[in-house]
Amino acid sequence: MAFQSSDNEIKLLEFPRAPLSQSKLEYAESFIVDLNLDDGAKGTEKLVETIRRSATDGLFHIVNHGIPSNLLELQRDVAYTYFKTTSLDQKDADTTKNGSGLFEGYKLRTPDEKEDGLTPTIEEYNYDYYATGKVVRPPIMEKFEDEVAKVYQHYHHVLIPKMMRLLSLVCGREPDHFYKMHDSSLPNSEIAHYLRYHVNWERDTDKKRASYAGHTDIGSVTFLYCNPMPCLQVYTAKGWRYVPYIENSIIVNIGDCLESLTGGKFPAALHRLVKFSPDQAGFERIALVYFVHPHDNIIREHFRLEQERRTTLAGTNMMSGQEVNRLIMALSADNEDPYAQIVDEQMWLRSKKGELVPAPEELAFDYDARTIRRRADAENPMMEVLTQSQPFKDEQWRVIQSLAREMAREKVAFDDVQWKTVLEILNRAIDTESLQTHETAGGLTQAQELLLERVIHDLKAKTIEVP
């Protein structure tokens, strides 16, 4: 039950702030965008250049953003008070789905957590101020809504347009190019996201909450109010690095949608949370995040394109920047960094410029589970379709891989039925050196046939080595 004093008034608690950490840590480069310099002329050009340079990390810091720090710190106290003083039963009741698949309110506990009566060690609350207004807010949030809403209003009316304009300029577009995808003419969502990391949150790392295992945010940009507890890391060309703490700054973090909208030229920031530094042990951490998504139809198109790319790349050993991200996510979920030993820095940088790069040979994607596993113990989903549970011979696999590479390059895909035809043709080509493609039941388009013929021709010419 919410803490209430005798006069029925809910009291705001002050979040116990840890002293600044003195730990010596390896930090990412600080790309600082001072909005006071945004003059529409030389100053703006300088900011555009800084943002352009930050594209390797996908993350930069804005200062002189115009939101008074006391408002943001009030927001931190409000979030803390809610998490700290609200009963579990009330929190369970505070969840609402807003119809878009995104949750509103308190993030539902898992059935296990409910059964064991446990409070999640990372708690989350989502707040879409510009949504329909149907959601009933907890009393402490209602009480301070007018003040805290000034933060949302500033994001909505000032910082989103400014960032979208700067990002459009970075990408050589018309100044309103990205903002037109976010304005109020069509439905979209902006979500204030509060997180409470309990003192002992790292003990639950097997639960892999998205916020701390390596991940990218799905929207276009995310604003993160600077946090004096240096747990946030970003993946850079040098590996995982701590995000520097710059007082009163707001971090801007590029999400998947902006990566798609820029054709991979502005890659999403891959980030994660790691344990508290020893001199801040015993404190909790409250994070204040503001997710920005483009219009709903653009989000849908983004997911459609992602699905299409996955279909095209499935079974190939080529990866897009997003797959590279997923690879690092899968490998670094335990806060280790084996990725750097597998893929070199140049490859990573190329993927960050929108190129397809070869995946490490020994790894295979599992698109359904959104993970990547070592090939030895991987069941490749394409192999399943092709072999219908027969084990796949090495030589067949070699040919299929070559075919798949060509498919990725030429953007040709086969459906499940067509794959069976393809397999028949390839098996015959391998076993009898017969290269006829037209003898089979078919179902292939001309482009597919041509592609297949070329791969088979290479096979005959032994440019594909069959061991």
Ligand SMILES: O=C(O)CCC(=O)C(=O)O
């Ligand atoms: O806790 C933080 O600083 C960031 C959390 C985060 O990455 C997220 O909520 O997506």
Ligand SMILES: [Fe+2]
């Ligand atoms: Fe995130």
